[in-house]
Amino acid sequence: MSGVPEGVPCLLMRGGTSKGAYFLAGDLPAEPALRDDLLLRIMGSPDERQIDGLGGAHPLTSKVAVVSPSADPDTDVDYLFLQVAVDRAAVSDRQNCGNILAGVGPFAVERGLVAAGPERTSVRIRMVNSGDRATATFPTPGGRVDPTGSAEISGVPGAAAPVLIEFPPGPRPLLPTGSVREEIEGVEVTCVDNGMPTVLIAAASLQVTGYESPAALEGDRGLAGRLRAIRLEAGRRMGLGDVTDTTVPKLTLLAPPREGGAVTTRTFIPVRCHPSIGVLGAAGVAAGLRMEGSVGAGPARLEPGVDRMRIEHPTGFLDIETSLGSTPEGLPSVRRTAVVRTARKIFDGTVFPRSAGTAPTHPHPLGEQR
Structure with missing residues (x-):
């Protein structure tokens, strides 16, 4: 018809x-x-x-x-x-x-x-x-x-x-900007790409705890403005161009764990706050936490010699295995990442x-x- x-x-x-x-x-x-x-x-x-x-x-x-x-x-x-x-x-x-x-x-x-x-x-x-x-x-x-x-x-x-x-x-460098830690808009960040361009930020550096609910973080207009400015500049530095109308890079706030994991996270995708965390975003967090000198080094609680870590998020946790090596230039690189999901x-x-x-x-x- x-x-x-x-x-x-x-x-x-x-x-x-x-x-x-x-x-x-x-x-x-x-x-x-x-x-x-x-x-x-x-x-x-x-x-x-x-x-x-x-x-x-x-x-x-x-x-x-x-x-x-x-x-x-x-x-x-x-x-x-x-x-x-x-x-x-x-x-x-x-x-x-x-x-x-x-x-x-x-x-x-x-x-x-x-x-x-x-x-x-x-x-x-x-x-x-x-x-x-x-x-x-x-x-x-x-x-x-x-x-x-x-x-x-x-x-x-x-x-x-x-x-x-x-x-x-993956084919792209783990550190797209070549730096383990850098400053954007007055905030220390670590920009990583372990399958998903991700910007790691210590929650405390943005005057939040990192334990707030997604709704509370989404409703904070001042925080939203700061995150937007960081994301736009991070996207440029990471070689993504103008990211105004894109969903990458993701931004993940980090805080010390509360439930026995490695770290607590709050991830923005890019404006809404994720009720959990994406697999590839978690892969970026896991790799970032293992880098000496990254912004995650402070909040993280890692078990020495163990590849698996538990990443806490608003509705629970995600277990992921990541191991790092180094490039000929001495920069961190990923050896392996594995995660269990269901479908x-x-x-x-x-x-x-x-x-x-x-x-x-x-x-x-x-x-x-x-």
Whole structure:
């Protein structure tokens, strides 16, 4: 029937502490502008409630994975992550997402891109956004993805099958600015990139404790202004250019641990305060804490000789393993990063986008844009 939008095959999954729509690349337009317009209509943006689409009115539930067979002989699939803005007509490919990454391996098996093993399956993944690689290993008893298991992660109720994600060293320097510690806007920071451009800041240097709730931190207008200024300059120094309209670099405030972990964190993505912490953001924190002289050296409580550390966040913790080496120039470099996540298929079917040209006239009905 004329005017009726065509449906698109889609698998909605929870990956880690995020939720997103997973698509085969061949089911979406190849032209980025057409693809992004379609995804905005599928997710229901721009609208603070995303009431007319799949999105959940928060950056953590407005995510998309586009997966395809990889032409790289060293990887099985390519994974493009797209962050769909909630209250703006914007789609960004400027970052990776380690939580949505947790669902890419199971999705690849579900869609027949990778054959399942009789007990476990490992899927080698190229993250198109950055060129980084990861290997996801998960149970496939009887040659089928089985999401049931006993692994628990903070921020997700219940338990599920573990997805072990291992990250080899990426192609970019761990210290994009070449400095372990530097000053931006009068605040000492450490800029790292262990799969996600991240700026580490001691919470006390911004006159907050680092134990505040996300809502309290988001409501602090003075803090928001300082963080914005730091982020813009850090982005420039890290080689990211003008980051005004992007979601990277992330900013993570650090404070001494309260629950027996290595450090307490509050992460901004980039304006909203994360209710937990992203996998790749945690990888950056873990690497930063291990650098002598970094801003994390003060707040951190590390166990000598142990690769695993527990990173505390507003809703619990994330355990991650990281070990460092050094470059020929004597700068820190990453040897290995590994983390356990979980993922679960929520539905598999056809999604019907909003009709083209029907974006809301007033995309911010519930208040000003944040």
